[in-house]
Amino acid sequence: MKKKLLIIGGGFAGCCVAHLFSKLNNWETTIIEKNNFLGDGVRTNWYGGHPYTFGPRHFLTPYDNVYKYLNEIIPLRSCAEHEFLTYVERDNDFYAYPINMSDVKRMPDYDLINKEMTEKKGENFIGSKNAKNLEDYWIGSVGNRLFDKFIDKYNKKMWLVDDCKEIDTFNWSPKGVTLKDGPRAAWTDIYSGYPYAANGYNDYFDIATKEAKVHFNTTFDYIDLEKKEILINSEKHKFDMIVNTISPDLLFKRKFGKLNYLGREFHKIIFPVEEVFPKNVYFLYYANDEKFTRLVEYKKFTHHKSPTTLVGMEIPVRDGPGAYPLPFKKDQELAKKYFNLFPDDCYSLGRAGSYLYGIDIDDCIRQAMILCDAVKSGSKLKYPVPGDNYKF
C-alpha cells in the first residue's frame, strides 16, 4: 500500500516536493493550497499583454543538478549576460551590483575609498567575521564610503529599520564577491536563466503536481503534527508524512507568538517605448531616499515582443503579499522554537517554511531534493530542511 504524504502549500517548494515524491512511486500525495492556483508569486500573469510575475523571479543557481532538473522540465533561456545596476544619487551614477573594482575605480571619491580599503586590507571579507550586525559586516569589508553608497539606505528601506545595526543576521548579504574585477565577475560561476515559455514557470506547477491530489482554496481547521492528523473542511485525514511550506507558527496556533514578515507593494508600469533599461540590464536598484527598492523590466527575461514595455516596482511594507522572513536574531530564534516542535516524519522547507530570506527558487528545489534523498535512504534531517545557500 502507498504511503500518504501531505504537503501544506502549493508554491514552488510544495510543487517540487510533490514532483520528486511522485518519482518514488510509493507515495500518494495530497496538497492543500489556500489560493485557487499553484506557484503563488512565481506564477506568470499578464498586464497590458505583458507577462509578469510578482517581483522578478530570475532563476539563479550554482548547482548543476538543480539547473538540469528545472531545465529538463521547462527549458530555460540563459540570462548569463544580465546585469544589476544600482543608482547612487551622491555620484549621480549607476554602478553594477555586487560592487566591483572597475566601478569603484571610476568613482569621484576613489582615492578616499581606496585609502579606506587599504586600511581594511588583510581583513577583507573575513575581517568582519566578528561582526555583530550588517553595518559592521560591510564596513569591515569595504569601508564606510561604499557602505554608505550601496548598503546603508538600501537595507534600511528593504527591512524598514532606522539603522543597519538592527540587522543582526547577514549570511544572505553578498559581501563575499564585492571587489572582484569587473561587473560580470560576480556571475561567472552561476547559472542564470528564465523559462522560454511565454507563461514562465506555470507549466512546471502543472507537471510537478500531475500525480498529486490538489485541494485549492483549502487550508486546515486543525492540525496535530504528532499524530499527523489534519482537519480539512471538517473532515479528519491521517498521513504518514507531512511537509510544511508555510509559516511554521501557523501549525502551532502561534503558541510562542507570531512570526513576522515584511511584504511588498507591487506596481506595474507600462512605458510607451520598446525598451527602457540599457541592453543587458535586467534590474535597477535604488540605494537612496526613494521608497522603492528596485525596478525590473520584464522583457529582459521574457523576450516578449511589444512596442511597449512593462516595468515592475517593489516597495517594502509591513504586511502584504510576497512575504520576506526577517533577518533579525530574535525572529530567527522564535522560528527555531517552532522548528524544535517538529516530530519525526514532519518537515518544513521553502522560504516561509524555513523562515529564511536566503531561500530562493533554486533553494526550494535543492531542499526538496535533499528531503527526497533522505527519505529514500531512511536518514533523518534537521529543521528546517537544509539547503540554504547564498549565490554570490
Ligand SMILES: Cc1cc2nc3c(=O)[nH]c(=O)nc-3n(C[C@H](O)[C@H](O)[C@H](O)COP(=O)(O)OP(=O)(O)OC[C@H]3O[C@@H](n4cnc5c(N)ncnc54)[C@H](O)[C@@H]3O)c2cc1C
Ligand atoms: C518579490 C519577490 C521576488 C523574488 N524574486 C526571486 C528571484 O528573482 N529569483 C529567485 O530565485 N527567487 C525569488 N524570490 C524568492 C522565491 O520566489 C521564493 O523563494 C519561492 O517562490 C518560495 O516558494 P515557497 O513554496 O517556499 O513559498 P510560497 O511561494 O510562499 O508558497 C507557499 C504556498 O502556501 C500557500 N499557503 C499559505 N498559507 C496557507 C495555508 N494556511 N493553507 C494552505 N496553503 C497556504 C500560499 O498560498 C502559497 O501558494 C522572490 C520572492 C519575492 C517575494
